[in-house]
Amino acid sequence: MTAQRAVILESVAHAGGHRSAQQVYDDARRRLPGLNPATVYRTLETLHSAGLVDLYANGGHSLRFSLRDAEHPHAHLVCSSCGRELELDPRLVSSFGETVERRTGFRIDAHHLTLRGACSRCSSD
Amino acid sequence: MTAQRAVILESVAHAGGHRSAQQVYDDARRRLPGLNPATVYRTLETLHSAGLVDLYANGGHSLRFSLRDAEHPHAHLVCSSCGRELELDPRLVSSFGETVERRTGFRIDAHHLTLRGACSRCSSD
DNA sequence: GTTAGTGCAAACCTTTTGCAGCTAT
DNA sequence: ATAGCTGCAAAAGGTTTGCACTAAC
Numbered sequence A, B: 001m002t003a004q005r006a007v008i009l010e011s012v013a014h015a016g017g018h019r020s021a022q023q024v025y026d027d028a029r030r031r032l033p034g035l036n037p038a039t040v041y042r043t044l045e046t047l048h049s050a051g052l053v054d055l056y057a058n059g060g061h062s063l064r065f066s067l068r069d070a071e072h073p074h075a076h077l078v079c080s081s082c083g084r085e086l087e088l089d090p091r092l093v094s095s096f097g098e099t100v101e102r103r104t105g106f107r108i109d110a111h112h113l114t115l116r117g118a119c120s121r122c123s124s125d
Numbered sequence C: 001g002t003t004a005g006t007g008c009a010a011a012c013c014t015t016t017t018g019c020a021g022c023t024a025t
Numbered sequence D: 001a002t003a004g005c006t007g008c009a010a011a012a013g014g015t016t017t018g019c020a021c022t023a024a025c
Helices: A001-018 A021-031 A037-049 A090-104 B001-018 B022-030 B037-049 B088-103
Strands: A054-055 A063-067 A075-079 A083-087 A114-118 B052-056 B063-067 B075-079 B085-088 B112-116
Touching: A001 A021, A001 A037, A001 A063, A021 A037, A021 A063, A037 A054, A083 A090, A083 B088, A090 B085, A090 B088, B001 B022, B001 B037, B001 B063, B022 B037, B022 B063, B037 B052, B075 B088, B085 B088
Parallel strands: A075 A114, B075 B112
Antiparallel strands: A054 A063, A075 A083, B052 B063, B075 B085
């Protein structure tokens, strides 16, 4: 565990996670000047393989990273129109996941669950 | 409606949809040599605005396109391990969607619903 | 001395943009 | 003439790779 990794992991943990690589990079570099983007990506990949960090795609333009929290899987609701992101009650996610598994045998990875649609503000327009 | 658009639309419709821009491009160019990637993207955007084509992000590395089928929204279950794709009973999707909307005000776009996880075969390993 | 991690720069892939030419009204 | 599409080439944004250097066991 190097200084870079510690700083990067802290940055991911920061703000409850859900940060883009760019955000992690900016944040980490503030505390560790000279840090390189490649290091950020490589480290995030390493942390992901180690099961410490989740990654998912929020809309095709960048990867997102968050601390893994095995006890509390959650879904992301991404508004296609304004880009706002909300989190969905984990219980809703798990009960849906259980229903799907019962019916199809398919086990949804709740850590990667990203649902697109329209948030309350945008759908009322 | 130009020749390019017809060919691109056909390519999207092909194989039940869910194709990357690259797949659409390769397929369309086979029938219309000289076709340009920029034209594919611009046309897909146009078709999307016209409500003929859906687009969504599948895994962060490329956009996916499919024919819009307003009558039969469906979710896709993509196995992260073997790549197999299953379709999910639309009724499960809509009831989940209704619950989410009741609780959060967020209206999930069922046309863009792609869930990753492990299929029955792979999760029993 | 071997292995793992880092910085740097360059490559890469997907997507977007500027511009000139063409086609059909 | 005008407006809309297209091809081309170049740019843009995000991510990955090759390579040499350093630090740690």
